[in-house]
Amino acid sequence: MFSGLIGTTGKIRLLEQTGETMHLTVVPQASDFLKGAVVGDSIAVDGTCLTIEQFVDDGFTVTLMPQSFIKTIFKERRVGDLVNLERSLKIGDRLEGHIVTGHVDEVTRVIDRRVNENAIELTFALPSWLRDQVVSQGSVAINGVSLTVMRAGENDFSVGLIPHTQAVTNLDGLQVGDLVNMETDILGKYVARNMKVGLK
Known part of the structure; x- marks a missing residue:
């Protein structure tokens, strides 16, 4: 974990x-x-x-x-x-970021990159089967980095990299077309699964 x-x-x-x-x-x-x-x-x-x-x-x-x-x-x-x-986390550590399992859901691609003052804003393709697991203001892990989803659309989603994230991860070097590992929030997975089961 x-x-x-x-x-x-x-x-x-x-x-x-x-x-x-x-x-x-x-x-x-x-x-x-x-x-x-x-x-x-x-x-x-x-x-x-x-x-x-x-x-x-x-x-x-x-x-x-x-x-x-x-x-x-x-x-x-x-x-x-x-x-x-x-x-991996130790019992008693502060839980910042969000719960990340390290089980990658999908490889996705950078489709847009913009610099907005001190932030780098990246947009990724959103696989259709993960649409209900990615929400605006929710969490997502990209190459293992816990990020907040700024905007979630039907086919894409965007995140922002603060200066600290740019300095200590490999995400600042991403360009349009690059591939990344994506993991959605484990809590969102269970909610999405239970909603589907409940609708049957």
């Missing part, structure tokens, strides 16, 4: 792919990010919940099984790419 508040970014040092299985070695940019971490810990990499399998020098390795490979942007990733990193 995560909050969508990124601990640091990291660079992909090594990427090995066999079929739809992928092994990644990632080096966090913050030197103390892995302090206290042990093999077996959960870690969110660009919003995808993965398991630390090994520590290598100043980084760590994880493996994506075929399901994670298919449902995420990692099939587009290359050595040197910047990824968002977050350690």
Whole structure:
């Protein structure tokens, strides 16, 4: 379980792919990010919940099984790419952001990018099957980053990046056409599911 508040970014040092299985070695940019971490810990990499399998020098390795490979942007990733990193929550931590499971719902695409004074406003395509899970002023995770939905339309939705988010995540570099991992709010999922069941 995560909050969508990124601990640091990291660079992909090594990427090995066999079929739809992928092994990644990632080096966090913050030197103390892995302090206290042990093999077996959960870690969110660009919003995808993965398991630390090994520590290598100043980084760590994880493996994506075929399901994670298919449902995420990692099939587009290359050595040197910047990824968002977050350690799992501990009981007693402040719950800022929102509840993020690290289970990516869909890969979606940036369809508009605007600068509005100190904010970067990004618009993404909204898959039809997720329409009832994305609402204005609700929450969504993009590449693992907890964001507030500024506007939710029939086919798209927009978010805004404050200067802090621009500085500590990889979202500031997104351009029109780029792909991202998207996870809707888990509370919205259950509400949407129960509404459908109740209508039958």
